[in-house]
Amino acid sequence: MLSELLLTEMARLSQQDNMPLHRQLYEAMRRAILDGKLAAGDRLPSSRELTQDLKLSRNTVVAALNQLAVEGYLLSRVGSGTYINENLPRSQARARNSHIPTHLPRLSRRGTALSTTFCANQLEIQPFTPGIADFSAFPVALWQRLQNKHWRMTYPEMLDYSYSGGHAPLRRAVADYLRVFRSVPLEVDQVIITSGTQQSLELCAQLLADHGDTVWLEDPAYWGAVKAFMATGLHTHAIAVDEHGIAPTPADENHAPRLIYTTPSHQYPTGAVMSLPRRQQLLTIAGRHDAWILEDDYDSEFRFSGPPLSSLAGLDQDQRVLYLGSFSKVLYPGLKLGYLVVPKRLVAAFKQAHYDLNRPGQMPLQAALAEFIELGHFASALRRARHSYAQRRECLLQALQPCLGQHAHISGAEQGLHLCLRLPNQLDDKALALRIGNLGLTVRALSAYCVHRNDARGLVIGYGYAPLAAIERYGPVLARAIQSELALLD
Ligand SMILES: Cc1ncc(COP(=O)(O)O)c(C=O)c1O
Incomplete structure (x- = not known):
């Protein structure tokens, strides 16, 4: 019943806009929640069940669920599953109770492209998020x-x-x-x-x-x-x-x-x-x-x-x-x-x-x-930041050492606040980044930055945001997740 509802809505969305599948699923579920077809407090089927019922890849389902969770539509209760949030933000609850239309606003083609491609994840700031400096200093x-x-x-x-x-x-x-x-x-x-x-x-x-x-x-x-x-x-x-x-x-x-x-x-x-x-x-x-x-x-x-x-x-x-x-x-x-x-x-x-x-x-x-x-405050802020980032970078490089070898090497570690761990083409870097995301760490798949090419895989890993102690603690966790993926290639 739920899967039919979602599939019908997804089919409509795919005709209307050229959206990627995970976005279609996200939008279909969001509407079902706002229209009250999925009621507050309802338990959702597991991502595995949804994967089977909808005949979609698990990554697609997990990406849609993660986005809904980030936006507060879903809540996970450890050990008992995922539920529709009973306390939806007020503006969303209002949309649900009144009859304000919840269909997508009619955006320009450019507006649709801008709001659906190359979107930064909202759960950005965690250890290893690339592109972010440590502004706590x-x-x-x-x-x-x-x-x-x-x-x-x-x-x-x-x-x-x-x-x-x-x-x-x-x-x-x-x-x-x-x-x-x-x-x-x-x-x-x-x-x-x-x-x-x-x-x-x-x-x-x-x-x-x-x-x-x-x-x-x-x-x-x-x-x-x-x-x-x-x-x-x-x-x-x-x-x-x-x-x-x-x-x-x-x-x-x-x-x-x-x-x-x-x-x-x-x-x-x-x-x-x-x-x-x-x-x-x-x-x-x-x-x-x-x-x-x-x-x-x-x-x-x-x-x-x-x-x-x-x-x-x-x-x-x-x-x-x-x-x-x-x-x-x-x-x-x-x-x-x-x-x-x-x-x-x-x-x-x-x-x-x-x-x-x-x-x-x-x-x-x-x-x-x-x-x-x-x-001279800018110069001293820079000096302090350089010193601190150099330590974090060194610590991350150390942590990643066990991953390096035939299948993986590092590029771009001489400068900046991130490095890139290059991985072989047969490895699904987006799935690996999602798996690492489930550990509470944010890295980005190199392929997610690609415009046309299909031959660049890797992880973009930031060391600017996370304090040294967090890199010491989570660096080995990150490395183990990568190593277990690489072991599957041998
Ligand atoms: C390649 C690149 N250019 C520029 C910026 C900074 O842009 P802005 O000055 O708009 O914050 C960033 C920030 O992440 C960046 O990664």
């Missing part, structure tokens, strides 16, 4: 003092939108940092403060490419960039990454790029460092097609071994590289401040459009950050 009291000081000193202009590309002292501080540490040759005027890399990417896509133009991306890719380009209506052409970074072939040049998005100093997520010949090749290709390169330098502050790398922007003779940086990793992501360095010939257009499209502001916050940098 942020000096909150000091930050509060600086903010209070700037709010006290604030004069009316500071409360207005900012039309100059951001607070001048912050732009100066960023320019000084980039000149010294990233060899980016620049003048202060080229720095534009944004609300982070996501906004910088949108601005680049909006100003430098037209709807339907092609952007080259790395495959596997950073989800945030894929979404920024989807949202701006660009055609994405994904190019496989090898151990030297994005590796375009002559055939790729048939899809002439207007933009090339890349993470050369630590490819996200494989960790590949782009070699010098590859950097030169990319600059030559960009020149040939009169394309712009968007260099996302998201975690270069954390380099643990190997010589310091200079940026791609530092090699650019032609002024066609735009350099994107963020304070999300060194300070905290909710700060929502980053920077974009644009070639001189783009400065006026970018400032104007940034003002018109985004109405930037937050000047007292920018002033506090500028002072935080000028007084």
Whole structure:
């Protein structure tokens, strides 16, 4: 009876929208709950029973159930199964009791694609979640003092939108940092403060490419960039990454790029460092097609071994590289401040459009950050973070040692806050990541970042968020789960 109901709804959803199966099942169950067809307190069949009744893979069923549990529709009671939550959040209970329609809102095709592909799991912050720094170390009291000081000193202009590309002292501080540490040759005027890399990417896509133009991306890719380009209506052409970074072939040049998005100093997520010949090749290709390169330098502050790398922007003779940086990793992501360095010939257009499209502001916050940098607090936060992440990275590498060998190796551990454990192609990395998720640890499957290719398997494992003690404790748990999967291949 339940399975018939779910299958009918899933069939309807699959005709209406091109949703993946786990999303169809999730949506069908969610509606059954909201419509009262599954009553509060009801016990659900086990995932094994649902797998059999619905003739779906277990991964599909588990992914749908996990999502419903994360959103509070289901509750697990140890030893007795899974139940429909009796205390659904108020807005959802209301939808259920009244006759407000619960069918999917009519989204645009783009809206549907944006809300159903490359979605970050809501249960993100657990030991080993990639891409997250440890913001518990942020000096909150000091930050509060600086903010209070700037709010006290604030004069009316500071409360207005900012039309100059951001607070001048912050732009100066960023320019000084980039000149010294990233060899980016620049003048202060080229720095534009944004609300982070996501906004910088949108601005680049909006100003430098037209709807339907092609952007080259790395495959596997950073989800945030894929979404920024989807949202701006660009055609994405994904190019496989090898151990030297994005590796375009002559055939790729048939899809002439207007933009090339890349993470050369630590490819996200494989960790590949782009070699010098590859950097030169990319600059030559960009020149040939009169394309712009968007260099996302998201975690270069954390380099643990190997010589310091200079940026791609530092090699650019032609002024066609735009350099994107963020304070999300060194300070905290909710700060929502980053920077974009644009070639001189783009400065006026970018400032104007940034003002018109985004109405930037937050000047007292920018002033506090500028002072935080000028007084040396940024440098000491960075020093402390580097030291602490180096220990965590070492500890994780130690824990993963028993997994390494014929079937598994590590890439990208020289820099950043994550590494990538590369696994053989016959291994289902998404199922392994789910199994590890059931242990209360979050790692991401490398294949989940792939746009087209089907030959990259592995686990993307973060060491930034988890304290050293958690890595010491859970590293061996993670390693055992991986080892038992690898043992099946022998
Ligand atoms: C590749 C990459 N770029 C940029 C960012 C930071 O983006 P934002 O400044 O929008 O927080 C991240 C964060 O996870 C990232 O992984």
